[in-house]
Amino acid sequence: MLELWGQLCDCICRPPRDQYSAEQLIGGLHGRFRIGRFRGRRDDVTLTNKKGLKLVCSHFVPEDARGKDGRLPCVIYCHCNSGSRRDAEEAVWILLPLGVSVFTLDFAGSGLSEGNYVTLGANEVDDVEVVVEHLRSAQRVSTVGLWGRSMGAVTALLYSRRDPSIAGLVVDSPFSRLTDLMQEIVEEQKLPIPRALFKVAVSAMKRSVRKKAGFDLDKVAPIDVVTEAFIPALFGHATEDSFIKIAHSEKLYEAYAGDKNMIRFEGDHNSRRPEFFHSSVSVFFHNTLQLDRVLEGGNVLDAELRRALAGAVQLPLATGDDDGDADSSDADGQFSRHGEPPYATSEQSAPREMLDAWGATARGLLRDGTAEALADNGGGGYNDDDADDSGDDAALMAAIQMSLLEAAAAGSRDDANAAAVAAAAAGAGAGTAAA
Known part of the structure; x- marks a missing residue:
């Protein structure tokens, strides 16, 4: 009993718990990859949270983008309750061509990080704080946004009250109260x-x-904090989600105090998100991260990328050692091809x-x-x-x-x-x- x-x-x-190896991350063992004609690299780092637990993290950086002050905008991707940093592939695929870096981590108790338990947002919010402090102290990023799914979305909402300087939130399938x-x-x-x-x-x-x-179920309730959150937010939820029903996002959206929008789309909790949702995320972060202001080259939503985001083409992703040629058409076996960008390999x-x-x-x-x-x-x-x-x-x-x-x-x-x-x-x- x-x-x-x-x-x-x-x-x-x-x-x-998601178990994986570095070979399964974008960029493989060498941390180099291309998305269409856009080159990127993966920098792995280990941080320590407030409980003394080691957090394994990855920073995906667009190599062809330049910040006007030498820094790039960054989105921190927060994974689901049984997920890991592998789940950030969705964000990397969408954001790196915009000139936005993506930082992701295995929360304590998840993936390859230390810890035995997940807390559905209660303690994960402290891990996000450690990441934000690391990025800002290293002077590597300019504007910062958060993108979370399921537990990660709850974590992003809970963090919004702590740090109003976050530029924007994308919250996919959060629950309102545990x-x-x-x-x-x-x-x-x-x-x-x-x-x-x-x-x-x-x-x-x-x-x-x-x-x-070591956490209180009653305190995992983003509905109690969103009335004090003023960061621009984009909510997304699948209409056929039977795990966290769309009513949770609708309740949070109605109570949210800041500028907000909500995208409803077909599918369930684990479905690959449709192109129009990804397009909405791209435009949202283009505006909230102020890409025209912080990046060299002005409007990065060029014609090729606009077609891709509209669903007309799918930018190919290849990983491996890059010989410096940014043209993805001549990978010459240097890159292992990926299929469509999945969500939640974990x-x-x-x-x-x-x-x-x-x-x-x-x-x-x-x-x-x-x-x-x-x-x-x-x-x-x-x-x-x-x-x-x-x-x-x-x-x-x-x-x-x-x-x-x-x-x-x-x-x-x-x-x-x-x-x-x-x-x-x-x-x-x-x-x-x-x-």
Whole structure:
């Protein structure tokens, strides 16, 4: 039972971790690549966050762009909960031809960085702060923007309140409040868990996650900060997203205080984003990063790039050792060709896996004794602080027993669920009597 409860916590703070090698990054082992006729390089760096954990990072730099003061604009790409810096390929493909560098990292607990847990934005926001401080102290960048997807979008929104000097935010598929998302997941899985029991279980989950991963579920709520955010923002969300429903972005968009726009497009959570969304991102960062002002050469949205962003052509990406020739037509085997720019080479199936794992684990808890699992983990009661809450155990057991019995009386969707509810209710009753 304790193992099952631990698995349920892991659905939140220990999703599948992306494992990869440098060969799988844009530029391969040598860090050189071309996007169409535009040359780029990848500079890898390791930073240390405030908890002393090492963060592996990559800075993708356009070699043909020149800043008027020697510095280039930069967008920091923030990956999803089971992602890594590999996911920044989407941003690199779109932004480097504009003359914009892209900095990305594996958040602590993700990819090749140190750490055991992700925190869905709660601590990742501190990692972003470390990156911003590094870029500005090195005097390598001019204007700075953020682009995040899923957990990364939440992180960008949370960071917006800390640093109003950020030029612009692109937030793709954020959730508005983590506990609301958790409840939606439970409802989608059609688990035999009444609303009253769900609230008790979340109270227990908060304690378990805080003890295990060191963050508070209640504080992962960008909806609470966007009313104070004034950085220009572009929201994007797929209309068929079944993991984080589009209503989350719509709620955030309505509450956002700064200049804003929202792009809705077909697809689901992991779908490759359409060209018109990428075009919108390009125009957004062209304006907010003030590319005409900070880059030599004026308007970098030249005819070739305009056609590509309109979907007329796809600029080819090649990686490897560059001999100095910027013409991608004569790669001569020096570059290994990439296909279409993917999103989420790491996260592609993670949301569905998380949903299924959540459902299977929750059913296991019901089947094998929810009450004991909650009590044994010290997460019960209605007391969310770290003090001893053993006095609340009897009240918790009674609430669980009542909720489960009500669910059994109301009838479940199938005989198997009905049997699980009845068995769990009986176990809860035994736990109450023992207390």
